[in-house]
Amino acid sequence: xxxxxxxxxxxxxxxxxxxxxxxxxxxxxxxxxxxxxxxxxxxxxxxxxxxxxxxxxxxxxxxxxxxxxxxxxxxxxxxxxxxxxxxxxxxxxxxxxxxxxxxxxxxxxxxxxxxxxxxxxxxxxxxxxxxxxxxxxxxxxxxxxxxxxxxxxxxxxxxxxxxxxxxxxxxxxxxxxxxxxxxxxxxxxxxxxxxxxxxxxxxxxxxxxxxxxxxxxxxxxxxxxxxxxxxxxxxxxxxxxxxxxxxxxxxxxxxxxxxxxxxxxxxxxxxxxxxxxxx
Numbered sequence: 001x002x003x004x005x006x007x008x009x010x011x012x013x014x015x016x017x018x019x020x021x022x023x024x025x026x027x028x029x030x031x032x033x034x035x036x037x038x039x040x041x042x043x044x045x046x047x048x049x050x051x052x053x054x055x056x057x058x059x060x061x062x063x064x065x066x067x068x069x070x071x072x073x074x075x076x077x078x079x080x081x082x083x084x085x086x087x088x089x090x091x092x093x094x095x096x097x098x099x100x101x102x103x104x105x106x107x108x109x110x111x112x113x114x115x116x117x118x119x120x121x122x123x124x125x126x127x128x129x130x131x132x133x134x135x136x137x138x139x140x141x142x143x144x145x146x147x148x149x150x151x152x153x154x155x156x157x158x159x160x161x162x163x164x165x166x167x168x169x170x171x172x173x174x175x176x177x178x179x180x181x182x183x184x185x186x187x188x189x190x191x192x193x194x195x196x197x198x199x200x201x202x203x204x205x206x207x208x209x210x211x212x213x214x215x216x217x218x219x220x221x222x223x224x225x226x227x228x229x230x231x232x233x234x235x236x237x238x239x240x241x242x243x244x245x246x247x248x249x250x251x252x253x254x255x256x257x258x259x260x261x262x263x264x265x266x267x268x269x270x271x272x273x274x275x276x277x278x279x
Contacts, residue, residue, distance in 0.1 A: 003270060005121055005129035007219040014226035015113035015267050021233045024245040024254045025102040028109045030264035035112035041274035042120045051152060056111050060104030067100025068092055075250045095247045102245065154185045222270050229263035
């Protein structure tokens, strides 16, 4: 049992749309949990999700830190920096910290939503998922995703090789011994990929496929629940419902709409339908 590449693409786009359509941390947190559950349930053997989660967690933390240092609005002050410090000087408030956390959580949810396109699907599956007019765009996206994963593998290999030679991290400058070979390898891989694409006639005609996959009930269910979640969020926003959260000037708990909770939980359907051996 598997899910069609195009259904994966619709699911990822829907999850990203839900994550960015509101700044409510409850909904964003549910989208992030649903995406992480789906990623763990369908992750192929030999691929690890821990490095990705660590990088995303650091990025989300940095987003929260930047907001609390740059935004000085709010009633609940927990620290003060010297006022003569540029940009970061002034009061540090709980409201700015909470709103920065919501921003970071949205970044985490959006990136986890598109992670299956890189970690679960193969590059050619991503190309197959794109409509015919966007075929070249799909090839560019697939190539970029493949470059990102290859960059991570190269970084691990180079750092392990340097440690075997006695290298140990001793500050930022010492990482040049790892980053320089990684960047040069990535450039070389990009040149080789471009030559291979040119040798195979890239751009000479439309891409063909040996097999045409038929859609299953699971594919239809995954796409239907994903589009229903988007319709809920967009429809309630157009109707004037309160789906955002602004903790200013005083911090308060975000409001919750049961219909939107159901829509977020519907994004976890691919994880529930994963093969038992994967779960």
